[in-house]
Amino acid sequence: MTELLSNENQRTQLMGQNRMEFLLFKLDNSTQSYAINVFKVREAQPCPKLTRIPCMHQYIRGVAHIRGQNISIIDLRAASGGQPIDETSEAFVIITEYNSTVQGFLVASVDQIINLNWKNILPPPEGLGKNNYLTSVAQVGDDLVDIIDVEKILDEINPNNINISDVINNKTIPDNLEGKFIFIADDSSVARHQLKRTINEMGIDVIEAHNGAEALEMLHEINNTENLRENLLMVISDIEMPKMDGYTLCSTIKTSEELKDIYVILHSSLSGICDNSVFDKFGANDFIPKFSPDVLTDAIIAGIYAIR
Secondary structure, three states, X not given: OOOHHHOHHHHHOOOOOOEEEEEEEEOOOOOOEEEEEHXXXXXXXXXXXXXXXXXXXXXXXXXXXXXXXXXXXXXXXXXXXXXOOOOHHHOXXXXXXXXXXXXXXXXXXXXXXXXXXXXXXXXXXXXXXXXXXXXXXXXXXXXXXXXXXXXXXXXXXXXXXXXXXXXXXOOOOOOOOOOOEEEEEOOOHHHHHHHHHHXXXXXXXXXXXXXXXXXXXXHHHHHOOHXXXXXXXXXXXXXXXXXXXXXXXXXXXXXXXOOOOOOEEEEEOOOOOOOHHHHHOOOOOEEEEOOOHHHHXXXXXXXXXXXX
């Protein structure tokens, strides 16, 4: 499995094709499969020896020393609402990097890597309610695969600060922002909340979409409404989204005669994989990693001055 996860160049070529590779795994001995974006996976291996640390969060099973680094191991079954995994000695660990942090997820077993088109990945059914731990579901053969909202789990264990620091607050925020708004697109409810809180703290309103396809449709509606078009400051988009990813959304905006002048910031937890040159390819005006309220605020201020 480590060898399968090492072919980074091949996965980079998927950028802009509205495709992504996912690692499938199971949380118990049932047939239900779950998935995580391979770009965020460093490796998968049998669970090593875990060391207990006093006052650990209830979902953290221990700390493992892997390749010279001490890594917290999160029981993904427990963190997503199930019972803790019984025997760690029979389980596997998926080492991931999210938002510039490294952690391991304890799972029952690791299956295979699959290549999917984002068009075939859909938001979870509305009937699941707001407290579910899925960002999307995908049809794989005769089965539905659940794609875990890892950002929500990590935020519950170690909540992100979403307040702008005094240093940034003391900077000159452009004036005449009354009635202006920023359009955000992200499939994670946690990410949308973080963005909205910080942007509102700047005195700017927010309109939000849950995926790239919905965002594109809403942007065309905004463009056809004079008042909204005049008050739209910019688009801040996630990269991984059902139906249409952020790369495709950005490149579609930038090649559209009606939308090409919109300022676009790509905002992603894939910060450890890609440099800015990759995002230039799709016409993005800026790229920032998730999630720092100060970095976000700086990028918004720079964007506002750039379009004036």
